[in-house]
Amino acid sequence: MYQLQTNIQEILNNDPIQNMAVIGFFGNYKLDNFYQKDKSFLLLGSSDYTWAYCSVQNKEDLETLIENMDYETSYFANVEDWMLPILTKEKRIEWRLTTERLYIPEGKEVEPSEIECKHIDKALAGFIYSNSAYKDFTSVEYICDRLIKDISAGYFVDGELVGWALTHDDSSIGFLNIIQQYRGQGIGENILRYLTTERIKTNRPAFVNIESQNIQTKKMLAKIGYEFDRKVSWVKLV
Template sequence: MDNTILSSLKTNPNKNVSVLGFFSNYPVKEFYIEGNSVLILGKSDHLWAHISSSSEVELSSLLARNYMKTKYYFSVEDWMIPIILSHGAVDWIMTTNRFILEKSIFIDLPKFNIVKIDKSYAQFIYDNSDYKDYISVEYIKDRLCKDISAGIFVNNILVAWGFTHDDGALGFLHVLEDYRNKGYGLDILLGLIQMKKKEKKPIFGNIVPDNFASTNLVTKLGFKIDCKTSWIKLK
């Protein structure tokens, strides 16, 4: 990433945590600057537009010149959505609450044996996902290969798992229905947090508002809500 842009993003690391995380994992394809605003394109499962801006005027100008580059918008703030939608009809929007865990918060070690998940489990994970409209088997394989993951096996069956999204956010937390209420979900999260702490990387996650179980879990561990953020695909 261009050093000037990187320095600008790092002046507000919490606000730009998703942008910084994404481009630590994937290369910049193109970038465009308008005043103090920047539009950066990078590809994981799709070619995503990442925006860092505090100006409606600057963002409007950026998109007027570059909206045709992609239909996918990554982790955008509420005020940005009408500007984005002025350039196309919405196919889908996924809105989440971002939670961040400060590095100083003490976290227990997991009690169960946590293992790295092989990419051969990607199809199984996809088949059990509640978010099939937003992910793919190839995306899951990519994330399992590129970053940390945590799985719990019972009788050689993968019963609980979690890993990271393309921006480094903790996610994909899932426990098979027959194995819930045993503490597996908590331990998956504890394992991922310990891995993040060891790597000295930001610890954050995005949770859809109606996922009360995950929201309660991260809140009990000391995560604080940071902002609301959305992913958008235009038709």
């Protein structure tokens, strides 16, 4: 685990919901550089790319931060819609992945999984990648890194992995996938329950990022106890 400088961490902790992804990322990866304007930050760190994580209070602060940063990286995370016109004043968007962030409010009880889940070995990273619907946004190396660094949950039948979820670089729960012939049996919900309770045990926020059109999974997450926080994007500029 990495730790941010005390003065930065204290400011981020003042709004733990807004900054849960920022705090999560820099618990997993070191801070390479940062830009500060009062209580607003662009924090740079490297996982699959060098990401600039946005923790920004207002438009004026973001304009100052972008000017000072001078697009040191083209990749931005934790981007809210109001930030996009400022980020794209001198650039255009090459790609954008937009999701809804859902989280478990502090103190909410989550029922445990009804199936046995196991941590997934890094040797299965290639298999997980080959079954991913998001190959343009991930890689075998990234998945392997996440399996090594954080919690994961695999459901096995006769020694074969048939359902799984793990975490992203910002510590959000994701990558949920069930092999086609095993869908409709409640495996996905139970895998998410397992990872959610495991995350809560460590006193870290349990949250997910999900595409708005994924209605079925959003209903499942609501059943577990997840609530909507905000819409956020990952953006690459050119």
